[in-house]
Amino acid sequence: MILIADGGSTKADWILLDLLGNQKFKTRTEGLNPAVFSENALHQRLEANAELAEVKNAVTELYFYGAGCGTEKPTLLLKSIFEKYFKNAKVTVKEDTYAAAFAVTTKPGIVCILGTGSNSCYFDGEHVDVRIPSLGYVLMDEASGNYFGKKLIRDYYYKKMPKEISEKFESEFNLDADIIKKNLYKEANPNTYLAHFAEFILKNERNAYFNKVLHKGIKEFFKNRILPIEESKELPIHFVGSIAYFSQDIIKDVARYHMVKLGKFVRRPIDGLIEFHRNKLKLEQV
Structure with missing residues (x-):
């Protein structure tokens, strides 16, 4: 059995395939970002899923593509956890940029992630080259969920949010200052908290205020994460993630301004990963 997973800080989607490429089940765990969560928390989140527990000894190959897996130490931690849990599996752990790339293309291009966090890379058709390493939600992550979450909270407190929108924002979230500070500075996963x-x-419904907020964030992302990649002048730029998927109109406007070519928009890379691994299986069986 082959287990494929695409994981962020908020959630991880898992697909189990048999050796013929047939999907046996699809399930979800909480996020498994090894750069954010403790070893104990990672164990607990993995073990909490009953479907994975049932098949853990039958899995022979595990491919995990995740946020926080761009450097050696957290990647090795997560790999070690998986090897202990899926005792019979050969485990491969790669950065989530690989999942994004494999989900959208088999040809050279620029691949961008706009989800809870954000990232970009050059993809040569086989390998990912992250030209600008991400330093996470505190220093980078332009146009991500946590970036826009911070922007909304700041605008609310600085009274820059239009009154009608501010009142609706109040009704949907607990905006008590002590609650916000507690979640940001004392609780785990502040990036996920901000992203919600x-x-x-x-x-x-989209309005002038939302358009302005989205436009500013996406312009910053293009300026810092796309345009410095020399190949962006010639190659298509693909986008993966919920923020990107629901902001296609703004992304297209900014792309037009910079005269760059867009490629695919994919909300959930796991679906593209299934096809990538099915094709891989077919080639292995030839």
Whole structure:
């Protein structure tokens, strides 16, 4: 059995395939970002899923593509946890940029992730080259869920949010200052906490204020994460993640301004990963 997973800080999607490429089940765990969560928390989140527990000894190959797996130490930690849990599996752990790339293309291009966090890379058709390493939600992550979450909270407190939108924002979230500070500075996963505020933009009808917020963040992302990649002038730029998927109109506007070519928009890379691994299986069986 082959187990494939695409994981962020908020959630991880898992697909089990048999050796013929047939899907046996699809399941979800909480996020498994090894750069954010403790070893104990990672164990607990993995073991909490009953479907994975049932097949853990039958899995022979595990491919995990995850946020926080771009450097050696957290990657080795997660790999070690998986090897102990899936005792009979050969385990491969790669950065989530690989999942994004494999999900959208088999040809050279620029691949961008706009989800809870954000990232970009050059993909040569086989290998990912992250030209600008991400330093996470505190210093980078332009146009991500946590970026927009921070922007909304700041605008609310600085009274820069239009009154009608501010009142609706108040009604949907607990905006008590002590609660916000507790979640940001004393609780685990502040990036995920911030990102859930961004849902306010995605699930409400678009307006001038939301357009301005999205436009500013996406312009910053292009400036810092796409345009410095020399190949972006010639190659298609693909986007993966919920923020990107629901902001296609803004991304297209900014791309037009910079005269760059867009490629695919994919909300969930796991679906593209299934096809990638099915094709891999077919080639192995030839």
